[in-house]
Amino acid sequence: MATAVANFAQLFNNAILTRASLPGKHGGNKGFRPCRHRQIAPHSPIDRSLKEYAMTTEIEERLAALGIELPSPGKPGANYVPFVVTGNLVFVSGQxxxxxxxxKFVGKVGKDFSMEEGQQAARLCAINILGMLKAAVGGDLDKIARIVKVVGFVNAVPDFTDVHKVINGASDLITDVLGDHVGKHSRSAIGMGTLPLGVAVEVEAVAEIL
Known part of the structure; x- marks a missing residue:
């Protein structure tokens, strides 16, 4: 993040230096002093803006590196809403x-899908969770302060005991995108006899926002 802030500040200063060299009323002013050595004051509006720019860029770069494009909320399949914001918390419905x-992944883990395939299903659920959170904060992922809780449900055969490992697919994706400080969360992983639409995995989450 510090590198991104420095790069952005350098671009800002370079733009001012370029303007100083232009002829006419927009440049070439003898009294103009380029801010080559001026420091941006800590906690100033510019400093805060640069940090927000850098963090948002960092998260978006992680998504791009992973080849992920977050979805927008679709129409719910029953009588509920995709997420609810109350106070500084966002409750994301099961994805x-x-x-x-x-x-995708319609069937049972331990019968139709392996544990690794179940993790892929959980990962896809987590991508949808991040899409809901992005919508909840108006598109600015930097407003996510902390993922508080993740609950994962796995449609599995009765003797399947690696439910917690399946939900790692969701937890890993969330921390890969948001980083450990924001992404690490408390969690429950629960084996189920069935899930909506017969899918293998469903995941819900609670997040704290700024």
Whole structure:
């Protein structure tokens, strides 16, 4: 983040120096002093803006590096809303492994899918959770202060005991995108006899926002 702030500040100063060299009323002013050595005051509006710019860029860069494009909230399939904001908390409704071309991973872990495939389903659920959170904070992921709680449900055969490992697919994705400080969370992982639409995994979350 510090590198991004420094780079942005350098671009800002370079733009001012370029303006000083221009002819006419917009440049070439003998009394103009370029801010080559001026320090941006800590906690100033410019300092805060630069830090917010750097953090947002960092999160977006992580998403781009992972090849992830966050979805926008779709129409719920029943009588509920995708998320609820109350105070400084966002409660995200359970997300299933929904991709742009439809529902994926329909079946049971331990029968139709391996543990690793279950993790892929959980990862897709987490991508949808981040999409809901992005919508909840008006598109600015930097406003997510902390992922407080993740609850994962795994549609599995009765003797499947690696439910917690399946939900690691969601937890890993969230921390990969948001970083440990914001992304690390408390968690529950629960085995189920069935889930909506017959999917293998469903994940919900609670987040603190700024």
């Amino acid at each position: 299933v492994p929904m991709a742009p071309d439809g529902v």
